[in-house]
Amino acid sequence: MLSEQATPVVRATLPAVGGALDEITERFYAGMFAAHPELLRDLFNRGNQATGEQRKALAGSIAAFAGALLENPCTRPDVMLSRIAHKHASLGVTSEQYKVVHEHLFAAIVSVLGEAVTPEVAQAWDEVYWPMANALIALEARLYEERGVAEGQVWQELEIAGRHEETPDTVSFSLRHPDGLPLTAFRPGQYVSVQVELPDGARQIRQYSLSAAPGRPEWRITVKRADGDPAGEVSSWLHAHGRVGDRVGVSVPFGDLVLPEGDGPLLLASAGIGATPMLAMLDHLGRTGSTRPVTVVHADRSPAAHAHREELRRLVDALPQGTLHLWYEEPGTADAHSGRADVTALELPAGLTAYLCGPLPFMRAVRGDLLAAGVAPADVHYEVFGPDLWLGTAA
Structure with missing residues (x-):
């Protein structure tokens, strides 16, 4: 909830901040990756950075959250936050990384808006960022707890047990524990992240839905080969190099698009x-x-x-x-x-x-x-x- 002091400031500056969010987020990512190149190499999707889609998504979520705080100050946009939290948890995002984001995001805001960012404006937008960040941290902590893993420790090494060419550009892979241990339970509709090491040493991550029902001895993902580099670098690697017996890094399952209980249509x-x-x-x-x-x-x-x-x-x-x-x-x-x-x-x-x-x-x-x-x-x-x-x- 925004304070009485912050609410009019955020309302007055939202058009300016919102109008500059594309430039702000571009500078934010450039600054953060310059200071922390490992984040681009091993966490963020290089394809989405190249196309600008990640920048647009971040700008949209910030603007949507700020607008929601102004329109409904006593409620939180939990549907939006849940979706983001599941994505973050599937990547192993940690609470400490929100401090890194804050540092570089606010540096970018000051860089773009200059003297318009007075101490009062900075404090007001802190009241937008930290409620959103803390809500996500809490949601992600609960997701990690539900999965029985420590914060960010979502990865396991699984073995490719089967490979099937579904179409000329689509392959399904069956995955299992190399030691025969049972796989983590999941709900129909959820996804896993898959991490592969690419020729340049980067460990890039992509999400793939689990395309068969829970309760089977193996998981199945279906991978469509995407065009272009870096957009398709993980799917292309899996198509070219993913063979039965190979091992890949796979997260525990996440995702909020799941079947409801009941008998409704x-x-x-x-x-x-x-x-x-x-x-x-x-x-x-x-x-x-x-x-x-x-x-x-x-x-x-x-x-x-x-x-x-x-x-x-x-x-x-x-x-x-x-x-x-x-x-x-x-x-x-x-x-x-x-x-x-x-x-x-x-x-x-x-x-x-x-x-x-x-x-x-x-x-x-x-x-x-x-x-x-x-x-x-x-x-x-x-x-x-x-x-x-x-x-x-x-x-």
Whole structure:
């Protein structure tokens, strides 16, 4: 909660700070990485830094949090914070690193805004940063405790037990403990981080959804090869070098896009590689004998590009009240629609809970259609691979 003294200062300076956030965050990352190059080498995603997506996500989260404090001073945007906390925990972020961020972020603010950053302004924005940081530290501490690990100690070495070429640019990997120990429990829809050592010595990290149900002796991730360097450096490495018997660093599972308990109707809508968390959810529903109504929507470029296509069909067919609706950009497929996915063409049951995963334009379009159809915003959940550029707008 902002103090009475800070509230008018933040309100008055939010337009200036918000308008300069892109430049502020650019200078912030440049300064922090100059002082701590190991953070870029071994923690932050170099691909997202190169494209600017991480900078945009940070700016969006700061602006959204500050706006939320002003609009609802007695509440916290916990949905947004939970999403960030799960991502941070999957990377092994520690509380000490928030002090490093504070130092370089406020140096960047002063660098960009100059004399406008009076002691009163600096103090007011401290009241934005530290409540957000402390809330995240507390949430991440709870996540570490729930996983039974010390702060930041999320990593384990797992062995690749199986490799399967799903499409020309998508490979699934089965993972197990080299010593046969059971794997950590997880909830359908969660993800793990995978860390690989690249030729330049960097240990880069990417997140991948667990694409099969909990309770199996092995985990499975499905990796689509991304184009470009550094954007695709981890997926390309796994495609080129990940072989049965090799070992990789893998975090314990995290993620807040998980199936709810109960028997209410579900909509699982995905596009491209966004199908992976939905596969785990469907697999779990089938293995537990669920009879709840499940409407599955998937969009892809073509049947050949659709990873796990036949598996998706089998999983939906195994559900007593499961229905599958496919859309492909390539026309002429007998069992699918052509063009973009259109949930308005479907009969959606009342009271459904929707889960979305895929490219941001796909999720925006589906969410908009669902809201127009009367689905409550609180009942539409989503997962984003990479920085969440939707923070504060869809939660």
